[in-house]
Amino acid sequence: MIISKILVVDDDRTMLRLYKLLLKGMGDYSVEFFINGKDVVENYRNHSEKPKVIIMDYRMPVMNGLDAMKEILEIDRNTKIIFASADTAMKEISISKGATAFLSKPFKIEELICLINKAIKE
Amino acid sequence: MCEILENNRDNILKLREIEKRYKLIYEYTSIPYQSLDENVEIVDVNQAWLDFFGYDKEEVIGKCFGEYLVLESRELLNSRFSYFKEIGEIQDVEYEIIKKDGIHRIIWLDGRIEYDENGNFTQAHCFFKDITERKSIENQLRSSKTFLSNVFTSIQDGISILDKDLNILRVNPIMELWYSHSMPMLGKKCYEVYHERNKPCEICPSLQALRSGQPAYEVVPKIGPKQKITGWLDLYSFPLLDEKGGQIIGVIEYVRDISERIKTEDRLRDSEIKYKYLFENAQVGLYWSRISDGKFIECNEIFAKLFGYETREELLEDYIATEHYVYPNQRNEMLDAIRKNKEVRDSEILVTKRDGTPIWLSISARMFEKENRIEGAVIDITKRKKAEQELKESEVRYKKAYDKADFYKDLLAHDVSNILNNINASIQLIELWKEGPEMSSNSGDMIEIIKQQLERGTSLVSNVRKHSEIEEGDKLVKSVDVINVINESIENVLSRFQYREIEINIEKANEIPNVKGGDLLIDAIENILINGALHNESDMIRISVNVSEVYNNAEKCVKLEFKDNGIGIIDNRKKAIFERSYKKDKSTGGMGIGLSLVKTIINSYDGQVKVHNRVMGDHTKGSIFVVLLKQW
Numbered sequence: 001m002i003i004s005k006i007l008v009v010d011d012d013r014t015m016l017r018l019y020k021l022l023l024k025g026m027g028d029y030s031v032e033f034f035i036n037g038k039d040v041v042e043n044y045r046n047h048s049e050k051p052k053v054i055i056m057d058y059r060m061p062v063m064n065g066l067d068a069m070k071e072i073l074e075i076d077r078n079t080k081i082i083f084a085s086a087d088t089a090m091k092e093i094s095i096s097k098g099a100t101a102f103l104s105k106p107f108k109i110e111e112l113i114c115l116i117n118k119a120i121k122e
Numbered sequence: 123m124c125e126i127l128e129n130n131r132d133n134i135l136k137l138r139e140i141e142k143r144y145k146l147i148y149e150y151t152s153i154p155y156q157s158l159d160e161n162v163e164i165v166d167v168n169q170a171w172l173d174f175f176g177y178d179k180e181e182v183i184g185k186c187f188g189e190y191l192v193l194e195s196r197e198l199l200n201s202r203f204s205y206f207k208e209i210g211e212i213q214d215v216e217y218e219i220i221k222k223d224g225i226h227r228i229i230w231l232d233g234r235i236e237y238d239e240n241g242n243f244t245q246a247h248c249f250f251k252d253i254t255e256r257k258s259i260e261n262q263l264r265s266s267k268t269f270l271s272n273v274f275t276s277i278q279d280g281i282s283i284l285d286k287d288l289n290i291l292r293v294n295p296i297m298e299l300w301y302s303h304s305m306p307m308l309g310k311k312c313y314e315v316y317h318e319r320n321k322p323c324e325i326c327p328s329l330q331a332l333r334s335g336q337p338a339y340e341v342v343p344k345i346g347p348k349q350k351i352t353g354w355l356d357l358y359s360f361p362l363l364d365e366k367g368g369q370i371i372g373v374i375e376y377v378r379d380i381s382e383r384i385k386t387e388d389r390l391r392d393s394e395i396k397y398k399y400l401f402e403n404a405q406v407g408l409y410w411s412r413i414s415d416g417k418f419i420e421c422n423e424i425f426a427k428l429f430g431y432e433t434r435e436e437l438l439e440d441y442i443a444t445e446h447y448v449y450p451n452q453r454n455e456m457l458d459a460i461r462k463n464k465e466v467r468d469s470e471i472l473v474t475k476r477d478g479t480p481i482w483l484s485i486s487a488r489m490f491e492k493e494n495r496i497e498g499a500v501i502d503i504t505k506r507k508k509a510e511q512e513l514k515e516s517e518v519r520y521k522k523a524y525d526k527a528d529f530y531k532d533l534l535a536h537d538v539s540n541i542l543n544n545i546n547a548s549i550q551l552i553e554l555w556k557e558g559p560e561m562s563s564n565s566g567d568m569i570e571i572i573k574q575q576l577e578r579g580t581s582l583v584s585n586v587r588k589h590s591e592i593e594e595g596d597k598l599v600k601s602v603d604v605i606n607v608i609n610e611s612i613e614n615v616l617s618r619f620q621y622r623e624i625e626i627n628i629e630k631a632n633e634i635p636n637v638k639g640g641d642l643l644i645d646a647i648e649n650i651l652i653n654g655a656l657h658n659e660s661d662m663i664r665i666s667v668n669v670s671e672v673y674n675n676a677e678k679c680v681k682l683e684f685k686d687n688g689i690g691i692i693d694n695r696k697k698a699i700f701e702r703s704y705k706k707d708k709s710t711g712g713m714g715i716g717l718s719l720v721k722t723i724i725n726s727y728d729g730q731v732k733v734h735n736r737v738m739g740d741h742t743k744g745s746i747f748v749v750l751l752k753q754w
Contacts (some may be wrong), residue, residue: 086539
């Protein structure tokens, strides 16, 4: 069985906790969590096994989600990134910068699962 | 016989005596003398002759007198000598001679022929006088006369010579031209010709000159045909004296046509009147000032009133521009601009009035460097500047209000959405797991998350309200026991973070004085503690609070240091963490509005707050928040 690697980036630790509970029950996912953009970029750069999908928040300390996505796509422009933010204004911007999909907080769990599965299958 | 011989001998002696006397006379007279034979050759000359010509006697005896004449004179001599011999005498015949040294002179020659008893020519006796100087003077006089005549004729002003009875003796062509309608003029009375009157004018300067012997002057009308005034004349009358210079024999009138000058003066006067009217009635301030010291030389009444003076005279006496610039550099900057561009337009300066009231002026000016003068026009733009300032302030208020609305919108869109998202996700998971085994193991976590998020929301609402209260100035500054406030805050935070292991210690000197604070100080301290707990990944959250007395800028203060073992704050975010407000970059989230509220509250009590690394150079080891509060 192939285990898909998922990276989740959000500075809200409660949200990270919820992502963890949610994705734990969703199937064969290996999930890693980060609290800012800089850390996820470093992880992406330093590991040969690339994630199937990255769930990216926008507002974060040190490095925001948009800058982190830009650096990751510069390494591999085929990386699937689901942008998840309460800032609906970021939808258009993130898609234009290369995000696979935009998830507006608060979101439905089914919607998240659907976007993850779609991204992995592609 | 003896008697006859004796008589002859006496006669001969007398004759010899006479001859000797004559010889002496001609020999020693100062008048040059020469005797010529019938061939015009020199028989004898006296010493005066030799002195005059510069020769010795031996050099000239026997020479033809013509050799000492210029060619024309020689020809004249040759042609006239026969006539001279025939009639026996000549007078004042003019010859031009050449002296030994080559100098030419003019002489007048007088001569008488000596005949023998039979009437035959024996000698020509001639005297001459040097008339060179006289001829020169005559020539000069002739030239002067011609010159004066030419001047009289060619001068382009009128000249009229009158006798004592005001009869016209002579006029120059200009007078003939001006008064052609009254020709002929000579012999007529001047007042008849020039003024068509039958008696002298009351103001006649010529009569004055005749009476007083002194020059006189008047401006008189220029009368044309039918007594029509065609212009104006400057009339200068000079007494004309006789040759001896004693008696007044007439008057010289020197007449200058000043019609054009009078017209020009009239136009200039009209122009001056109009300019003065414009200057005095212009609706802008007009002025001249000196470049060197800014002293006003001239201005209109409007200008004086701009500066609070009743009259221009008061301003010109009292006001010196250089002393009234609010920004002294403005004058030099304006002078530089004028020098560079030859003028300035609508340059705005701030000066003070007589009483010190500031006034904004718009100046357009030009410089006349050689005359040390600036001339300019000014308009009072104080109202406009005030309106502009009010507009700017209004824009600032509007921007502030806009930013404030944007800030609260952002709070709703981000912070509140995140809280709702967390609650929403928790509920969805509960619903998802309600029939499964996950429910029993995770329900506690879910309920805890929901509670925590509700508390977070409550805290957010509370902070927003407090933000608003402070901005509206609705706060009371009073003496506060800061230790009590810290202890109360610690209790509240421990209560809120029951789900985490947390330890908060307080260290302090024995006696800590009260500080300048208020009811919101507890919120500021709570927010610092909450921040240290929220952004902390350690298993055991450790926060220590150190309280001490310090001096800050010679003022007694109480210093609060909050050290935590949290994730720390990178250097380039340290300045921004207190600034989550209306202008903050929204891309760097993570801190909520808590720290912004901290700064707002502490500053409202005249305190200060800052943050630095707990371990110098390594932000990952946690932060130290320092709060300085003034002692009460």
